[in-house]
Amino acid sequence: MKIIIVTGATRGLGLAVARQCIADGYKVVAVGRTMTEELAFLLQQYSECIDFERYDFSDTEGIHLFAVQITKKYGRPWGLVNNAAIGRDGVLATLHERDIADLIKINIEAPILLTKYILRPMLINRCGRIINVSSIIATSGFNGLSVYGATKAALAGFTKSLAREVGKAGITVNTLAPGYMETDMTSALQGDRLESVRRRSPLGHLATVEDAAYAVSYLLSEQSSRVTGTTITVDAGSSC
Amino acid sequence: MKEKIINIITEIASDSGWEIVANLNDDTVLLESGLDSLGFAILVARLEEELLLDPFTMMDEPVYPRTLGEFVKIYENCSS
Ligand SMILES: NC(=O)c1ccc[n+]([C@@H]2O[C@H](COP(=O)([O-])OP(=O)(O)OC[C@H]3O[C@@H](n4cnc5c(N)ncnc54)[C@H](OP(=O)(O)O)[C@@H]3O)[C@@H](O)[C@H]2O)c1
Numbered sequence: 001m002k003i004i005i006v007t008g009a010t011r012g013l014g015l016a017v018a019r020q021c022i023a024d025g026y027k028v029v030a031v032g033r034t035m036t037e038e039l040a041f042l043l044q045q046y047s048e049c050i051d052f053e054r055y056d057f058s059d060t061e062g063i064h065l066f067a068v069q070i071t072k073k074y075g076r077p078w079g080l081v082n083n084a085a086i087g088r089d090g091v092l093a094t095l096h097e098r099d100i101a102d103l104i105k106i107n108i109e110a111p112i113l114l115t116k117y118i119l120r121p122m123l124i125n126r127c128g129r130i131i132n133v134s135s136i137i138a139t140s141g142f143n144g145l146s147v148y149g150a151t152k153a154a155l156a157g158f159t160k161s162l163a164r165e166v167g168k169a170g171i172t173v174n175t176l177a178p179g180y181m182e183t184d185m186t187s188a189l190q191g192d193r194l195e196s197v198r199r200r201s202p203l204g205h206l207a208t209v210e211d212a213a214y215a216v217s218y219l220l221s222e223q224s225s226r227v228t229g230t231t232i233t234v235d236a237g238s239s240c
Numbered sequence: 241m242k243e244k245i246i247n248i249i250t251e252i253a254s255d256s257g258w259e260i261v262a263n264l265n266d267d268t269v270l271l272e273s274g275l276d277s278l279g280f281a282i283l284v285a286r287l288e289e290e291l292l293l294d295p296f297t298m299m300d301e302p303v304y305p306r307t308l309g310e311f312v313k314i315y316e317n318c319s320s
Contacts, residue, residue, distance in 0.1 A: 068288070120288060124289060166278070
């Protein structure tokens with residue numbers, strides 16, 4: 001069974017990706033801080049296909065050891081989905097420096113470090129898939145999300161150069177850019193603001209976490225072996 | 241250690257179809273040995289898996305060895 005590491009798999013998009021990976025026949029290593037009912041249910045139903053590894057990515061110093069232990073326990077991974085992130089919003093002029101530092105640490109420093117060390121077993125295998133979850137906000141911008149948007153644009157930039165670096169070793173690196181999806185991260189966006197996001201979609205509705213998880217499924221598959229350094233946008237057309 | 245490292249270099253090169261210089265010795269400049277920077281990364285990954293250590297991550301300051309001799313020494317110091 002091919003191993004896929006999914007960060008932030010306790011809820012939202014990461015959980016949907018974990019579900020899709022199980023359906024696709026992978027073994028999932030779900031990483032996050034807090035067990036949820038939904039994840040516990042998956043673990044119980046598909047105990048052969050999914051394991052939970054608790055990790056808090058604000059501890060960037062421990063990421064090397066964490067990656068080494070994961071590889072030792074589960075074997076060399078086939079895929080890494082860098083999905084965990086925080087979405088703290090607030091206008092820059094009043095956003096606390098601590099929040100700025102946390103956003104940079106969890107959304108960009110941690111996935112870069114995790115990728116560095118999970119990449120190594122992939123290099124030995126000379127195959128693998130890395131998927132970085134960015135956002136359409138990386139390119140479109142959104143009032144109150146300047147720092148979050150900067151981290152998401154950084155991740156998309158990371159994809160491009162890394163894809164060039166590791167392509168010769170048969171590893172692909174791609175970005176998923178979801179539009180607005182209803183999850184805990186976006187629960188604060190309600191009412192008129194939510195309606196205006198919905199109106200922007202030519203399809204008249206929003207993308208779901210399942211829609212985005214299908215795109216991840218494609219990027220993880222053998223069939224995507226000639227797709228690298230690119231971005232797949234799943235936003236019900238709202239940025240077109 | 242040196243022998244182990246040279247064996248791995250040769251293995252990586254033959255897996256990738258790269259040509260390695262005939263006489264690998266302490267003065268061989270790593271990036272002129274026939275391994276490119278990706279090959280070098282694969283070498284560090286292989287050694288980490290086999291020796292369970294990555295001396296470069298353990299160092300406080302970034303160190304980028306130039307020659308095979310410098311590279312071997314780093315691993316020897318770290319595993320002793
Ligand atoms: N929702 C959207 O509309 C939207 C749009 C575009 C892009 N995205 C991107 O999609 C991804 C998933 O978003 P989501 O909406 O599913 O968010 P979410 O519901 O808030 O879930 C975030 C996930 O990240 C994990 N996480 C957060 N901080 C962590 C930390 N310090 N250590 C370990 N895990 C941590 C959380 O797990 P624990 O709390 O258990 O640690 C959780 O599983 C993110 O990269 C986000 O930027 C979302």
